[in-house]
Amino acid sequence: MNIGKDVVKEIKQNKVPHMNIPIRSTSNIVYDEKNLCYILGNREFSRSAGNIRHIKKMTQLVKVADFSKQLVKEGTRHVTKRELYYISESWGEKLKFDEQPESDEIVEDIEAMISEPREAINIIPNPKGSIYGDIAMRFKNPKGKMMTVNCLDTADGQQIGPRMTEAEFAKTSANIIIAIETTGMYNRLIEENAHEKFNALLINLGGQASRSTRRIIKRLNEELKLPVYIFCDADPFGLHIATVIISGSAKSAHVNKHLCTPRAQWIGVTATDIIEYKLRSDKLRDLDIKRIKELQVDPRYEKDKRLQQELKVWLKIGRKAEQQAILRYGFEFVVDKYLPAKLKELKAPGIR
């Protein structure tokens, strides 16, 4: 992608420079059967320097593209969207953004143009989540020096920030990845040695997974061929956390294919588990029921027999449960019985 070069080329040809930007509205979002996620369709809109209403945004876009190109070149700095907004003040009255939504929009325009998430041009999402387990990561520290750390050499896990998200995977003994919704259950699995028992990397999502966490899960899955299992609360919100990791969201259609892990699998806790393990449960809210009905007709999941079966059970029992509810059987049950049974059902490698 040569945003700047294309503009310069048109100027040299004595043309009025313009740029085409993929449309990100729902009318241009299509389901991609190959990548198993929503992506943008082919429709674009055009910004032209010949249009007085376009010229400011077009110039700002080129400026942001140039700014992030410098960041990538330099290689040690990353900015958040909020930082970008404030930094724009130093660009002078004509280029600065008046409100943050304006600069956010330009960043998304660029993401759509280059078909890459903004992390690729060092404009980073707020990190959340951490990793625990045997994997050596190689990354450039803030002074530009290459370093290697192992995610087992830590008390409570390595935070997934900008350097971790981009790190090279140097060496691991892990066979699988277990991504966990709550920090409480993540700590439980660390303390019950789940990483050793399952040869697993444990990833703390801390609720809805951040983009950085989704990105690193995808990379671990693709680059190291590690299968991914997602362990959530037994409610539609937990299921939603899993589906966003698996197939992304409509809102991020323009970058989904760089963030999704289509072959990741949902461990549960499932609706059937609530019955089978007699888990303490609460009544589903109307909002939960609405969400379950939406998932029943969602094109991404209509062929997933296991999920469709679980959605039916959910509506039938009308109950939801938290993943910690498994602790009714004590500390070890989750690693000695529950997870082995579930991972076996999902044919995880190394689990008999």
Place this chain on the structure above:
Amino acid sequence: MNIGKDVVKEIKQNKVPHMNIPIRSTSNIVYDEKNLCYILGNREFSRSAGNIRHIKKMTQLVKVADFSKQLVKEGTRHVTKRELYYISESWGEKLKFDEQPESDEIVEDIEAMISEPREAINIIPNPKGSIYGDIAMRFKNPKGKMMTVNCLDTADGQQIGPRMTEAEFAKTSANIIIAIETTGMYNRLIEENAHEKFNALLINLGGQASRSTRRIIKRLNEELKLPVYIFCDADPFGLHIATVIISGSAKSAHVNKHLCTPRAQWIGVTATDIIEYKLRSDKLRDLDIKRIKELQVDPRYEKDKRLQQELKVWLKIGRKAEQQAILRYGFEFVVDKYLPAKLKELKAPGIR
């Protein structure tokens, strides 16, 4: 504190066992001039096994105390309040908690009785936050093996979880601690090498500081004599984040003295900074103004001349700003100019 022994002793003396528990309501909260925070007064209430309405709670309290004693003895497991609630199911119909608020209340009763935060008996708050900088931490890993890791040997910081919170501080070259409200600014300071420039440990609060983060800040301050500086948004919420670290909250009066760092200092961003550095700002909301007026008459801060002066300026200008607003002067300004000026004003060691 011998919760169990005291009960046994009374039984052996043929007395009806009872226990005294400090009252945690606002009527029993007093300001402690020595510890510079709110603490509980001397009033207690009594639970007696002779009272049919007390006997279940009293038995549950003894059971939770026994359970956590086992955790402490074993030394590798920590539970959240939520886990405790579900674990109670395995204690049988008579002891199990019907709702989580019931078990939460018992945990707070025990905290008040032993005058220690629940972390001390391995019932942990949800961790949040991370540390970056040169400090070697020694802790027991989940298998009970002692390990040492340096918080500089990490890509984005070491997460502050149960093991980190309790770790021994083995070695550090740091002179000061800078605690930062937003993850964005924390990353900025890492990338601008603030930890080297100020010989600092950088602590990411991630918004309101969690109890674990407040605990580790206090320990670093007391055990290593490292002065603490808190860097927040220029609004009453940012100021509130600082004041909770400094002097705790009324809600946690029963454990404040183990969580507060009374000598920690608020860097800003101050109201005066908004004017002096011409920061992009927004109008204060009614809620913000109400909070400022409360702080003006708060006994904890009425003698703090600098803070009182800033509160006046805030009301006068009626504006607030985010800490990232400083980026209008580029990436380096915050470490080359802003922080040196502020730290000098606050007489931080090693800053000229």
